[in-house]
Amino acid sequence: MIDRNLYASPVQASQALITHILEAMDEEPERPFTIALSGGTTPATLFEVWEREYAAYTPWFRIYFYWVDERCVPPDDELSNFGLANRLLLSKIEIPSSHYYRIVGEGVPEEETKQYSSIVKTTVPTVDGVPVFDFVLLGIGEDGHTSSIFPDRQDLLTVGEPYGVSVNPYNKTVRICMTGFPLIEARHTCFLVTGENKCSILKEILDKNKEEVYPASYIWHHARNPQLYASLVS
Template sequence: MQNRHISVYSSLDTLSQAAARYVIQVAQEAIVSHGRFTFALSGGNTPKALFKLLAAEPYTSQIDWNLVDIFWSDERCVPPESEDSSYRLAMDTMLSKVPIPASQIHRMHAEEKDRDAASQAYTEEMRRVFGTSGTPAFDLILLGMGPEAHTASLFPHQPSLQERERLVMPVSVPKPPPARLTLTPPVLQAPRHVLFLVTGQDKAEAVKEVIEGARNPDEYPAQLVQPTQGDVTWLFDTAAASQLTHKA
């Protein structure tokens, strides 16, 4: 795949430093190109170190936060103050510490009882910010990957993998908490840049299948993330990359 880039790092710290430099590069290029930077965040523990770096010098001042719009790739159906909330993770580690206008932090209201309505509301919010009636093209979507190759909240053998109309949808996944909202394949295939952060020995087998195996996105959902007009950058630690034949 010509638009795929792979780098392997010896630790989460060096990986996160590389990720911070990459985010800043993409942000600066986007702002020069079209006057703002649209960035969808992921949840989970892996990006926490990246978020902390972006909230501190020398990184923070390299981004014009007045021109940044923050979204999420998925969210657990919990209140925003919950320890399971991806929004809370990003707020605690980064967004509360940088000079970004509150109106440019676009939270998924996944705790709403009517999850279809919450999904539609987030779709409308994205379209409003992007000024489009179609599929928004993010400057950067940050993603992780689970041991079963799920990404965002798209899990193997689930109907969400076949979704082509909705941009956001409710799902129930085999991992607590099961109820989630997630961006769908059309959105994950539209960005200018995707950044995967993947760490841990428990991901090594899935990494090998996603990167070097035959295309089978129903079994390995992360394979769906192949932007038609963009590129995908994978940052692995040595454990996650341990089964790859080619590590660069």
């Protein structure tokens, strides 16, 4: 199943994705949901819309948040993905700290990768050793990267552990990122893509002939339930 949804604005794309999450939770009201969040400007809109328009309708006590990737910085750094989510969403809603698991960006990357992989494997349901999140929320970079898996690190798409260490090839910053199998095996692998500058790369990613070219296209074409929420306007 592949859903490709285009919207008139980033706010509308965010509204549609949040509605999808809440409807899925309504269909299975007896169990908790695991959601892995990304960082960046597009998720910022998602967090703001969620807190402003849907906070009262969201059963926060049934949600456990994780992170797809994190820059190796402290949580109060402006580049921290956790910090972004905390400022715009977590600190403004009624959710206990036991319901979210941040990646410790200020830790030693290799050690935190092992630690976070262990946390995920023991708190997220697994199938054949692979953690299966209910929702994994992803973005797409103009170079076709996703989850901090850049084009020069396609090996991270097929490694055994759920998280690995990545280096941004453009500014050499170190990141911790979710690897290929959890991205592919999620019950819902959702790409939230906004901005006119993403038109060209998104067209290539959706092209079946380019599925092995970019990390994002590999995930899109191999995920068991990929979904696109896009607003390609400035």
